[in-house]
Amino acid sequence: MSVLLEVTNLRTEFATRAGLVRAVDGVSLRVARGECLGVVGESGSGKSVTFSSVMGLVRSPGRVAAGTIHFDGRDLRGLAPEEMRAIRGRDIAMTMQDALTALNPALTVGEQMAEVMIAHDDTLPSARGARRSAIRDRSVEMLGLVGIPAPETRLRQYPHEFSGGMRQRIMIAIALTCRPQLLIADEPTTALDVTIQAQVLELISDIRARLGMSVVLITHDLGVVAEHCDRVMVMYAGQVVEEGPTDQVIGAPRHPYTRGLLASIPRPALRGQPIRPIVGQVPDLVGLPPQCRFHSRCPLARQGCLVQVPMLPAGPGRQARCLRLEETS
Template identity: 50%
Template sequence: MMEKPLLEIRDYRLNFNTFDGVYHALDGVNLSVVAGQSLGIVGETGCGKSVTVRNVLGLLPSPPADVISGEILYRGKDLLRVDQKEMQRIRGSEIAMIFQDPMTYLNPVFSIGTQMVDAIMAQQKSLPREQRKNKREARQHAIAMLEKVHLPNPEKQIDRYPHELSGGMRQRVLIAMALSGAPKLLIADEPTTALDVTIQAQILDLIAELVEDMGLSVILITHDLGVVAKICDRVAVMYAGQVVEYGSVDDVFTRPRHPYTEGLLRSIPHPGRPPESLSGIPGFLPNLLSPPKGCRFFERCPKALEKCRETPPRISRPEKGAEALCHLYSEERGDA
């Protein structure tokens, strides 16, 4: 029997109302994460990775965001329909998020300690009064979390301001802040984008260590397929607002089914392959103000069929291997 998902996104459709018209950002997204599992979401810039997860915490303002259909179920509760008070309780204490650029999400006029203590105190508002920490206890908890994420000299660093820390140190502060409420699910939205390669590796090792030590479930958004292979159990490949392939990391990386996934994998340098084996994916993402009638990858696909132009593909669910949103496999089965 399959374990019940901790988080489940079902048939999620989301538009943005813009001055140029309706932008069809997400079209029928389905994803799930069980307790203790890591899910990677990959794809080109603009494919809908961050938009998919931001409304898990109600971070998309409406307007312009407009949920057309679907559910985001956390432990069976639809987060799209909870009130603001309940969402504030869930943020931090149940689900936490790490963002791309730590300098953007740390207030430059307050010390690290002030910001962490305020976050810890805010996360305790739903607890009975006798269980809440006072400011001194919250500060000690903040220092302990900074130590847990391997920030050097946390007793001194806690009184510094964001501009006094390096990019990697600031990202460790954000991770410590996110985990200070002991959440069950951590969403990491390209947490290493603004960092150099060496620090990226350290942050990824840290996230992997925390997942194991704290039993966290993780959703990791990234452009780097190597990162997903290192950290994640499952992977969702997104293209133009749709999940085009979804399965275990082993299935997707060793037996890719969707032509877009194949193109992404061919674009990665490999020490055992000649440089001329590298190839990119020609063309550009479609304009989602007026999305294609059929497959959204049709114009760029080397394996496109004539029916791909007008007929939207359906998910192919094989007995073994990853799911793929592609007509090729319905053709193999003889589906109409």
């Protein structure tokens, strides 16, 4: 499959009173056409900031300080703001973590869907009546696609009139309005109950198959990744620490952090046994020393790990940021 999105050595920084925070530090990734990439890691690992950087949504005091971002052959970092706005929402769409705060409470669902089409769809008729009819028809189609009942009526309702699961579906419908090539779903199941979570994830997988689009699924849930993603990228403290085919990374993790994440998941087969959490805390990202960032929490750490660690081959199509891979094979 050809590459749709390619990011190389991305570095995103935030200036704070305590010092410079490198929230994303040297991240490289690829997303192929039609592929689903899962991005996992603890809160604060840099998952959302990485893809906010791709979308051009990082604002002061943050900035994308280095790296390249190529989408469909175009260098996104070299685009003027108006050119980036044309791509954002049309070719790349992103759903945010909290649908209630991401949606505008003062506008109806139909008005918010219309905004996206008016801004990005050049195929809309120029005549006012035909334009309005085309927007309404597309909105009804998209709401029906994501499983909203009575979409003609729901267009006139406001976000607070919907349940959490319905709002998440509306966010997805708005993101899909212009049929983007890439959908970035940032924690799409946050604060939803288990049944609704499953419905939303199945919806994303179904639409991906129908429209042939690529998906980046940002989550902290490795179970979700195992079921829905082709490849997985594990992040820790602003860096990628392991990457590869999902079945291989989940089935035989090579990085100690990935192993720790999997060991901390409650399993029915281990009922009655204590959960094994990862000891210690995520390091402060201000003034980090040049060493493995997982060193203070790693059961395999040695004195030789107190150096900068690159991504190393960890098997066919796999990489891991660890000097002790021979002990995890």
